Amino acid sequence: MSSSPTRLKRPRSETEEEAVKQEPSRLPAPVAPVIPGVLAVGPDSEGDPRPPPLRRDAEFWYSDGSIILVAKDVEFRVYGGLLAEQSSVFRAMFAEENPVRLVPLKPGHRDQLTIPCPVIQLADAPEDLRRILRVIVSRKSTGYFDARKPSFYETSAYIRLGFKYKIKELYKESLQLLKSHYTSNLERWTKHDYWRPPHWHTDRYSISVVNLARLIGEPTILPTALLACMYMDEDLVQGVECEDGTREMLSPKDLGRCFRAMKEISKAKALSIRRTCAEVLSEACKVQAMCIVGLRLARLQHLDAIVSGFGSETGDPFQSMDAVGEVKLAMCAHCKVLVLERDRKERQLLWSQLPQLLGIEVPGWGKPVSRPESQVS
Ligand SMILES: [Zn+2]
Numbered sequence: 001m002s003s004s005p006t007r008l009k010r011p012r013s014e015t016e017e018e019a020v021k022q023e024p025s026r027l028p029a030p031v032a033p034v035i036p037g038v039l040a041v042g043p044d045s046e047g048d049p050r051p052p053p054l055r056r057d058a059e060f061w062y063s064d065g066s067i068i069l070v071a072k073d074v075e076f077r078v079y080g081g082l083l084a085e086q087s088s089v090f091r092a093m094f095a096e097e098n099p100v101r102l103v104p105l106k107p108g109h110r111d112q113l114t115i116p117c118p119v120i121q122l123a124d125a126p127e128d129l130r131r132i133l134r135v136i137v138s139r140k141s142t143g144y145f146d147a148r149k150p151s152f153y154e155t156s157a158y159i160r161l162g163f164k165y166k167i168k169e170l171y172k173e174s175l176q177l178l179k180s181h182y183t184s185n186l187e188r189w190t191k192h193d194y195w196r197p198p199h200w201h202t203d204r205y206s207i208s209v210v211n212l213a214r215l216i217g218e219p220t221i222l223p224t225a226l227l228a229c230m231y232m233d234e235d236l237v238q239g240v241e242c243e244d245g246t247r248e249m250l251s252p253k254d255l256g257r258c259f260r261a262m263k264e265i266s267k268a269k270a271l272s273i274r275r276t277c278a279e280v281l282s283e284a285c286k287v288q289a290m291c292i293v294g295l296r297l298a299r300l301q302h303l304d305a306i307v308s309g310f311g312s313e314t315g316d317p318f319q320s321m322d323a324v325g326e327v328k329l330a331m332c333a334h335c336k337v338l339v340l341e342r343d344r345k346e347r348q349l350l351w352s353q354l355p356q357l358l359g360i361e362v363p364g365w366g367k368p369v370s371r372p373e374s375q376v377s
Contacts, residue, residue: 100116151199181196265354294331
């Protein structure tokens, strides 16, 4: 997996290296011995169209399992009842007539007892299937993720396969975790230091998050996931490398949407800055000349930050004016309170407009707020 630059949403005192926890390295699928006498032998020449020999999964092959699931060339022997209990799709699948293989119940015994075990071919990657089996089969607590934060690959598998097989709890809890970062809540979003969950390996996973949101039809994730994609600049068109070496890209429509929205959001943010920095001071201000100069300076600096673009450290258009890099509000305390309140309302307004600026529909997204006073068009 190649890495890509990791960018902060806003400046931090600690270094990026200190804060970013690397996702545990992913290992290739465990190599288990080929089951004697099972299906095909390996290809005997280059270009042989025959499928590769099947392997038992090293982690999930229970000698008393009642179902064999096959994902590509890996077989998993698991307890059908356990899966059927949590997935209506598996339940229906197991109820159908499936090919059966006689397998030993207690391997190694001289008088080997065999049982008929249904064999079910799945279209999933063995790595993904193994990930969901880890939580379904090995589950011990009421919450799936009580003690840890799932990696990107885990989250992606839980949501895709949880959605596909209707594993309700796993899907619901994983989606909740995803939504806690790619949130529809402005206050929560501004507290994030990174464009993606901090324990994920690269910003580029936001590309996959957009595609996940499209797959499951969950539009509330899209605005911030697309925003994170825009922030990648040219990395966006490279896509993100998948576990199997292929690259995942945004759809051409979403890619175009990012380029267009970047311009629209920049324009809206520029207008918002002009309104926030309108030369209207607090009635309690005693140093009006100084505060006017401070406002003009703030306006110029924040407009400059937009010119620097989304690729700059101050790229998140939803960060508070007080929190943006080197830009300081040089004015009296009374005026500063007034300006920060205007800034808060403007950011809320921009947030409520975000789906529209992105050209997407997100039912229930941020209620529109009334336009702040002292506007500058
Ligand atoms: Zn003042």
